[in-house]
Amino acid sequence: MKRVVITGIGVVSALGNNAADFWRALSSGESGIGPITKVDPANLRFKNAAEVRGFDPGEHFDDKSLMWLDPFAYFGIVAAREAVADSGIEFNDALRGRTGVVTGSCLGGKETEDKLYADLYGENKARFPPTSIPRVMSNAVASHVAMEHGLTGAAFTLSTACSSANHAIGQAFWLVRQGTLDAAITGGSEAPLSLGHLRGWEAMRVVAQDTCRPFSKDRTGMILGEGGAMFVIENLEHAQARGAKIYAEIAGFGMSADAHHLTMPLASGAAKAMSEALTDGNIDPAQIGYINAHGTATQANDVMESAAIRLVFGEHADSIPVSSTKSMHGHALGAAGAIEAAATVLGMHNGLLPPNINFNEDDPECNINVIKNKALPAEPEAAMSNSFAFGGLNAVLAFKRF
Amino acid sequence: MADGSVSERVIRVFAQFKKVEPEEIRLETTFEELGFDSLDGLNLIFELEEEFDVVVPDDKVQSMKSVAEVVEGIEQLVADKEQQPAA
Numbered sequence: 001m002k003r004v005v006i007t008g009i010g011v012v013s014a015l016g017n018n019a020a021d022f023w024r025a026l027s028s029g030e031s032g033i034g035p036i037t038k039v040d041p042a043n044l045r046f047k048n049a050a051e052v053r054g055f056d057p058g059e060h061f062d063d064k065s066l067m068w069l070d071p072f073a074y075f076g077i078v079a080a081r082e083a084v085a086d087s088g089i090e091f092n093d094a095l096r097g098r099t100g101v102v103t104g105s106c107l108g109g110k111e112t113e114d115k116l117y118a119d120l121y122g123e124n125k126a127r128f129p130p131t132s133i134p135r136v137m138s139n140a141v142a143s144h145v146a147m148e149h150g151l152t153g154a155a156f157t158l159s160t161a162c163s164s165a166n167h168a169i170g171q172a173f174w175l176v177r178q179g180t181l182d183a184a185i186t187g188g189s190e191a192p193l194s195l196g197h198l199r200g201w202e203a204m205r206v207v208a209q210d211t212c213r214p215f216s217k218d219r220t221g222m223i224l225g226e227g228g229a230m231f232v233i234e235n236l237e238h239a240q241a242r243g244a245k246i247y248a249e250i251a252g253f254g255m256s257a258d259a260h261h262l263t264m265p266l267a268s269g270a271a272k273a274m275s276e277a278l279t280d281g282n283i284d285p286a287q288i289g290y291i292n293a294h295g296t297a298t299q300a301n302d303v304m305e306s307a308a309i310r311l312v313f314g315e316h317a318d319s320i321p322v323s324s325t326k327s328m329h330g331h332a333l334g335a336a337g338a339i340e341a342a343a344t345v346l347g348m349h350n351g352l353l354p355p356n357i358n359f360n361e362d363d364p365e366c367n368i369n370v371i372k373n374k375a376l377p378a379e380p381e382a383a384m385s386n387s388f389a390f391g392g393l394n395a396v397l398a399f400k401r402f
Numbered sequence: 403m404a405d406g407s408v409s410e411r412v413i414r415v416f417a418q419f420k421k422v423e424p425e426e427i428r429l430e431t432t433f434e435e436l437g438f439d440s441l442d443g444l445n446l447i448f449e450l451e452e453e454f455d456v457v458v459p460d461d462k463v464q465s466m467k468s469v470a471e472v473v474e475g476i477e478q479l480v481a482d483k484e485q486q487p488a489a
């Protein structure tokens with residue numbers, strides 16, 4: 001089995017449209033949450049989201065290319081370009097054949113679909129643009145990234161709601177670890193801020209009016225976010241042979257299903273995924289020195305996740321700093337795991353753990369060690385990033401400092 | 403405006419939702435007695451919003467755990483709506 005390392009990071013998010021801006025905002029505890037501008041929220045019961053700002057797709061793509069791209073696709077493609085450039089990897093024909101692309105997306109091209117259906121049912125328009133289907137398909141990002149960089153290894157897309165990106169990164173990690181691939185571009189992207197989709201969230205009554213306050217007693221729900229994050233991962237020998245900068249090692253990956261309820265999460269299911277990630281990476285629980293929580297700030301998730309962390313770590317949980325960076329970049333659904341993996345790995349690399357902002361009051365039902373409002377200098381030996389999806393599908397990544 | 407008082411109409415919505423006769427739904431009946439989980443509650447609120455053309459705020463949903471509490475909440479929302487000038 002090969003060791004697998006992260007050598008390139010790219011991010012597009014409400015906290016910044018490249019990894020450097022993202023890290024600067026994240027580590028200073030800035031909020032990317034603000035009024036929804038992409039659609040008119042006048043008749044919605046919530047008005048705030050974590051939107052990507054100042055992103056001009058025309059700076060990255062010509063008009064002909066943009067015809068093929070939903071926002072979820074250009075977020076992912078731009079993040080992948082940054083990750084490739086950041087890694088310094090140079091693809092020759094042999095390496096292209098040994099490099100794969102594994103992406104996550106919950107929704108695919110929902111913005112495109114929403115607009116098409118508004119035209120169809122609202123305006124009685126009879127014709128769709130010929131690029132409609134390829135814009136909407138969830139695997140568009142994997143396909144575009146493979147084409148752009150000429151990568152002919154395994155390429156596919158995972159869709160497991162809010163765990164999509166973690167499932168994707170986990171599969172890419174295993175493919176490189178077992179030697180099927182030498183390298184992969186992996187992560188997730190999402191553009192969920194279409195009116196039709198927001199209506200669905202409104203009906204679930206889990207979105208906060210003001211902001212996202214994970215693990216704080218006065219939390220009132222989640223805030224939706226958008227964007228994407230991508231990584232270049234490769235086996236250690238390959239990275240070292242070309243003198244690559246290494247951010248962290250991907251050490252373990254764990255998955256589980258609650259087999260319980262579509263929307264009520266189960267602590268034992270989440271705990272099982274965390275334990276599986278530790279076992280998979282041969283990591284002792286005492287080595288974990290940071291957890292980037294799923295931390296949606298819903299009543300149900302945060303109590304469940306705190307209990308799950310206790311189940312896995314027992315008393316050691318007292319000394320594990322935990323933050324949900326969704327408090328800053330929102331819940332980007334199928335991109336969440338990727339953006340949070342970037343937060344985790346950049347935190348380990350920089351010796352500064354990102355904070356859980358908007359925290360006002362301890363909740364006795366969330367008995368964990370939250371990094372309250374301000375980044376925490378620390379150099380954890382290993383860290384974990386949790387994703388738990390509607391439908392009870394859990395995926396947890398474990399990283400080691402390198 | 404449909405026939406009946408707010409409480410009669412609320413009970414009718416409950417009865418349709420539970421697929422029982424309206425006589426079986428009493429004001430003091432709680433969601434728990436009806437075997438409602440949280441999603442049933444949300445679905446019922448959705449039906450009531452449609453019936454009365456009102457928007458039930460998220461914080462109000464938390465205080466609706468029995469038929470009587472729902473009637474009280476909907477009566478208030480209907481009264482608020484009627485006080486507003488027509489747009």
